[in-house]
Amino acid sequence: MKIFLNLLKTPSFLFGAGCFLLTLCLAFIFPFVYPIDTVTRVGLPYMPPSASHWLGTDHMGVDMVSLIVTGLRSSLYVGFLAGIIATGIGTLMGIYAGFKGGWQDNIITMVTNLFIVIPSFIVLILISSSLKEGRSLALIAGIIGCTTWTWSARSVRAQASSLIARDHIALARVNGTGTFGILLFHILPYLMSYVFMVFILQIASGILSEAAISMIGLGPYDSVSLGTLLNESMKNEALGDGAWWAFVPAAGLITIVVFAFYVINTSMEGVFNPRLRK
Amino acid sequence: MLKHHPTLRYILTRSLWYFLTFLMAVTLNFFLPRLGASNPVDILMTKVGAGLDTKAAQEKEEAYLKEFGLVEVDGNGTLLRTSDGRPVRTPIWKQFCNYIAMCLKGDFGTSFLNYPKKVSDIIKTALPWTFALQFPTIILGWLVGNVLGALAAYKRGIFDKVLFPFSLLLSAVPFFAFGMLLVYQFAIRWEIFPAMGGYAGGLIPGFNLAFFSSAVYHYALPFFSIFIVQAGSQAIGMRSMCIYELGTDYVKYAKGLGIRENKILYYLFRNAMLPQLTGLALSLGAMIGGALITEMIFSYPGLGMAILTAIQGNDYPLIQGCTLLITVCVLLANFTVDILIGFLDPRVRAGQRGK
Numbered sequence: 001m002k003i004f005l006n007l008l009k010t011p012s013f014l015f016g017a018g019c020f021l022l023t024l025c026l027a028f029i030f031p032f033v034y035p036i037d038t039v040t041r042v043g044l045p046y047m048p049p050s051a052s053h054w055l056g057t058d059h060m061g062v063d064m065v066s067l068i069v070t071g072l073r074s075s076l077y078v079g080f081l082a083g084i085i086a087t088g089i090g091t092l093m094g095i096y097a098g099f100k101g102g103w104q105d106n107i108i109t110m111v112t113n114l115f116i117v118i119p120s121f122i123v124l125i126l127i128s129s130s131l132k133e134g135r136s137l138a139l140i141a142g143i144i145g146c147t148t149w150t151w152s153a154r155s156v157r158a159q160a161s162s163l164i165a166r167d168h169i170a171l172a173r174v175n176g177t178g179t180f181g182i183l184l185f186h187i188l189p190y191l192m193s194y195v196f197m198v199f200i201l202q203i204a205s206g207i208l209s210e211a212a213i214s215m216i217g218l219g220p221y222d223s224v225s226l227g228t229l230l231n232e233s234m235k236n237e238a239l240g241d242g243a244w245w246a247f248v249p250a251a252g253l254i255t256i257v258v259f260a261f262y263v264i265n266t267s268m269e270g271v272f273n274p275r276l277r278k
Numbered sequence: 279m280l281k282h283h284p285t286l287r288y289i290l291t292r293s294l295w296y297f298l299t300f301l302m303a304v305t306l307n308f309f310l311p312r313l314g315a316s317n318p319v320d321i322l323m324t325k326v327g328a329g330l331d332t333k334a335a336q337e338k339e340e341a342y343l344k345e346f347g348l349v350e351v352d353g354n355g356t357l358l359r360t361s362d363g364r365p366v367r368t369p370i371w372k373q374f375c376n377y378i379a380m381c382l383k384g385d386f387g388t389s390f391l392n393y394p395k396k397v398s399d400i401i402k403t404a405l406p407w408t409f410a411l412q413f414p415t416i417i418l419g420w421l422v423g424n425v426l427g428a429l430a431a432y433k434r435g436i437f438d439k440v441l442f443p444f445s446l447l448l449s450a451v452p453f454f455a456f457g458m459l460l461v462y463q464f465a466i467r468w469e470i471f472p473a474m475g476g477y478a479g480g481l482i483p484g485f486n487l488a489f490f491s492s493a494v495y496h497y498a499l500p501f502f503s504i505f506i507v508q509a510g511s512q513a514i515g516m517r518s519m520c521i522y523e524l525g526t527d528y529v530k531y532a533k534g535l536g537i538r539e540n541k542i543l544y545y546l547f548r549n550a551m552l553p554q555l556t557g558l559a560l561s562l563g564a565m566i567g568g569a570l571i572t573e574m575i576f577s578y579p580g581l582g583m584a585i586l587t588a589i590q591g592n593d594y595p596l597i598q599g600c601t602l603l604i605t606v607c608v609l610l611a612n613f614t615v616d617i618l619i620g621f622l623d624p625r626v627r628a629g630q631r632g633k
């Protein structure tokens with residue numbers, strides 16, 4: 001609780017959280033005041049921003065603000081889902097390996113090391129290119145989560161293994177608490193702040209991965225995301241036509257969201273690790 | 279014998295480990311594209327099969343099946359057939375063995391898109407471009423980022439207050455988005471740099487001044503778009519690493535002794551550098567992924583562009599060839615760094631002996 005209060009006193013945390021809240025508002029509250037329509041052609045292709053269409057239109061003549069807001073929602077959704085999957089699997093694997101030691105630890109460490117070296121972007125390309133139909137947002141988030149959990153596993157394992165010598169764990173063991181009981185009630189709570197930081201970084205990297213995979217044309221088929229918007233603008237000569245409104249807002253939003261998460265992460269690092277403070 | 283040669287043992291275990299990783303990567307590379315259960319020959323046939331009569335289409339299909347190793351062939355190269363005349367399909371495990379054997383020979387099969395062309399030939403023309411773009415950029419970005427990060431940690435104050443948020447912002451920009459903005463500003467609006475390609479249209483790659491200067495001119499934008507983001511994200515890692523090192527006893531002791539600032543900075547840099555080196559190796563995969571997309575933005579004639587066209591045309595052999603090659607490069611880079619660290623880091627050296 002005290003840590004939480006400390007966080008609220010940190011200006012950089014407030015700034016990051018503020019940025020994030022603003023994007024959340026843009027994604028979920030703004031649509032109540034601005035009619036969102038990603039289908040109807042409201043004007044000519046690549047119409048510049050005007051009073052009725054604040055960010056102009058895309059290559060089909062669809063209102064850009066609607067597309068951006070919808071894209072932001074999708075990107076946040078993919079980011080959070082991928083973050084939850086990656087952090088969930090990674091944390092479970094990490095604390096289990098760190099706590100158990102022995103051959104279980106060896107195997108999990110081996111698997112993590114194996115998958116950390118193989119570029120996850122490449123695996124992402126391979127899977128996405130083979131799944132032509134039904135490449136939904138959730139599926140993409142799942143694939144991203146399953147290819148990036150190794151990073152969480154590795155960092156959580158290191159933290160967990162530093163905890164196992166604590167007395168309260170020995171006590172719990174004497175009391176006959178099972179392995180999973182110890183993991184969930186006696187180790188995980190101590191790592192919560194750490195896991196949360198990992199989670200935040202995983203969301204950020206999930207958003208970036210989605211943008212990257214959509215950028216090369218392997219994004220979701222059924223929905224608009226910030227990455228697919230960039231891809232469409234690239235494919236339809238927005239650069240050459242000087243239609244900056246087709247890609248600058250999308251690129252800017254990705255950057256702002258990821259930046260907000262990075263700032264939150266570093267400010268938390270500063271609070272949890274007093275050494276960084278000055 | 280290995281007991282007395284800790285370094286040799288270290289190298290051997292690492293080699294074995296990377297060989298295992300390589301096998302894993304090849305396996306993924308083979309099986310993942312086959313998840314979708316789409317048969318490459320069917321895709322190819324829908325493209326070329328139109329207008330052919332049944333017999334010609336069947337002959338063509340069998341030729342393709344043979345070419346991609348999907349059917350059994352006897353010693354003379356003729357198809358094995360079942361009793362009703364259909365070709366015998368090769369079981370997947372056998373295809374996998376053939377695939378590994380072919381890969382080891384450096385043969386990645388035939389491209390669908392540019393049909394009779396070999397994947398290895400396409401890769402051969404693309405690889406130098408990717409290498410020339412990414413290798414210097416990543417290394418330079420890493421070095422500059424580390425120096426800036428170390429300075430920020432050491433000086434703190436206003437320098438750090440400006441540099442740190444700025445680096446954080448830079449590392450949040452996707453490589454390709456930054457590339458797009460650069461193209462828009464410098465190539466489209468100001469027309470200072472060319473927007474796309476690796477060299478001017480009329481030139482033929484060769485060792486002459488015209489080609490070379492054109493290549494350098496086209497190099498500038500993609501270089502900066504990767505370099506700046508790269509330097510920014512490395513600076514952040516180095517900064518926190520150095521702040522950690524600054525709190526250690528040896529720095530306090532050195533300060534107490536009154537050792538010159540430059541000397542302390544040198545020690546600090548050296549010690550904080552090693553984890554950064556590991557970091558570089560580990561994140562190399564992610565960087566190359568990002569940089570590949572940068573190539574696509576600039577239509578740079580490297581592997582990224584090859585992958586993009588391959589994806590758009592469902593050219594699986596080409597996708598697989600490129601991905602495998604990139605994976606192997608990343609593995610090799612990791613291996614090199616691992617071995618280097620084994621020699622550079624006294625702690626790892628001691629660990630080898632200590633057992």
